[in-house]
Amino acid sequence: MLARLFQDLLKEWHLQLDRPLPWVNEKDPYKIWISEIILQQTRVVQGLPYYVRFLDTFPNVTALANAPETEVLKCWEGLGYYSRARNLHWSAKYIVNELNGVFPEQYDEILKLKGVGPYAAAAIASFAFSLPYAVLDGNVHRVISRIFSVLADITTSNGRKTIQNIADQLLDKESPAKFNQAIMDFGATICLPATPLCDQCVFADHCTSYLTDTQRDFPFKKVKKPLRNRYFHLFLVKAGKYILLTHRKEKDIWRGLYTLPFIETRDEKWEFPLEGIQMGGLSIEENQIQILNYKDQQLLTHQRIHLYYYKVTLATMGEKISGDNIEIVPITNLKEFAFPKFLLRFIAENKSLFAYN
Numbered sequence: 076m077l078a079r080l081f082q083d084l085l086k087e088w089h090l091q092l093d094r095p096l097p098w099v100n101e102k103d104p105y106k107i108w109i110s111e112i113i114l115q116q117t118r119v120v121q122g123l124p125y126y127v128r129f130l131d132t133f134p135n136v137t138a139l140a141n142a143p144e145t146e147v148l149k150c151w152e153g154l155g156y157y158s159r160a161r162n163l164h165w166s167a168k169y170i171v172n173e174l175n176g177v178f179p180e181q182y183d184e185i186l187k188l189k190g191v192g193p194y195a196a197a198a199i200a201s202f203a204f205s206l207p208y209a210v211l212d213g214n215v216h217r218v219i220s221r222i223f224s225v226l227a228d229i230t231t232s233n234g235r236k237t238i239q240n241i242a243d244q245l246l247d248k249e250s251p252a253k254f255n256q257a258i259m260d261f262g263a264t265i266c267l268p269a270t271p272l273c274d275q276c277v278f279a280d281h282c283t284s285y286l287t288d289t290q291r292d293f294p295f296k297k298v299k300k301p302l303r304n305r306y307f308h309l310f311l312v313k314a315g316k317y318i319l320l321t322h323r324k325e326k327d328i329w330r331g332l333y334t335l336p337f338i339e340t341r342d343e344k345w346e347f348p349l350e351g352i353q354m355g356g357l358s359i360e361e362n363q364i365q366i367l368n369y370k371d372q373q374l375l376t377h378q379r380i381h382l383y384y385y386k387v388t389l390a391t392m393g394e395k396i397s398g399d400n401i402e403i404v405p406i407t408n409l410k411e412f413a414f415p416k417f418l419l420r421f422i423a424e425n426k427s428l429f430a431y432n
Contacts, residue, residue, distance in 0.1 A: 082247045082254065084277045089257035097126065099256060104178040104203035105136050111195045112159050125154055137176055139167035148331050148413040155416055157331060162190025180204050201251040209242035210255040214262025220294035221266060224283040229294045302379045306343050309335040309382060312354060314389040316431035319355060320412065322400040328375065333412040336401055343381060355401030363387050369425065373417045382417060386428060406431050
């Protein structure tokens, strides 16, 4: 299909679309940046309230740069993939300290921001500065690979390059922002992943996968490697109105967040050691541990986390806690801490466990 025909069909379709979103037609690069990072690996309906709250809390790059990391993570709480929030915070400091608070205006400079890849850089460059860069998110991958029956594996660099070359050729260089928004909207509303609305598609007469009834085979991806399974045993250690929390500082999952103290094992079959468990200098005996009838999982990109919960009730925490980044925290202060989504769910579904005398 000729690029001009593609542009005309897409433009005509987009003129009829009513999809009001706060970042559409936005020109402030800071706001566009925030929206693009939030929408990475997050659906619009889920990301929208976070976008509004994030900008209310950090209305500009200086406010974000000056905020403590704990406040940034708390504002991000529940969105997952917390490295996105940490990268935003790092890049905001970089912009303020190294670029005098001025957001970079060129694609190559935008790409230097931590956590900003080719897609986000193209989005910011085109939406904020009308630069001719084609965006390539999951929606665009799907639209192009289906219409042109691209057989390259989009999980490989060669596959992404193939799609990028086609997107670059299709791009309306006179109106890159409108084109990019339109093709992403088309993928989000018509060319859906599992149930594409082919009867409403303006490209139906030109879509090679539709004409051969193979649209569900695209975009093409090879079989993924098996997920790594990890097993975590979490302990709600409670004494009166206090519990123990662990601040995750390792370069691993949940970094920067707080969780209940835990023990990771090789598999789900695990028995308490006879000598008891040490947590922050506290000795917890086997007869003090109650197995809770609550199990959960968290699915990450390359890992499946299995979660098992236990309750430990102590008469007192003692005066000092040492090691393992463990802290004594009043239950009434839990809302001040940023937790992984699975722990927020556990707290919400087990409110009686967090009651205190």
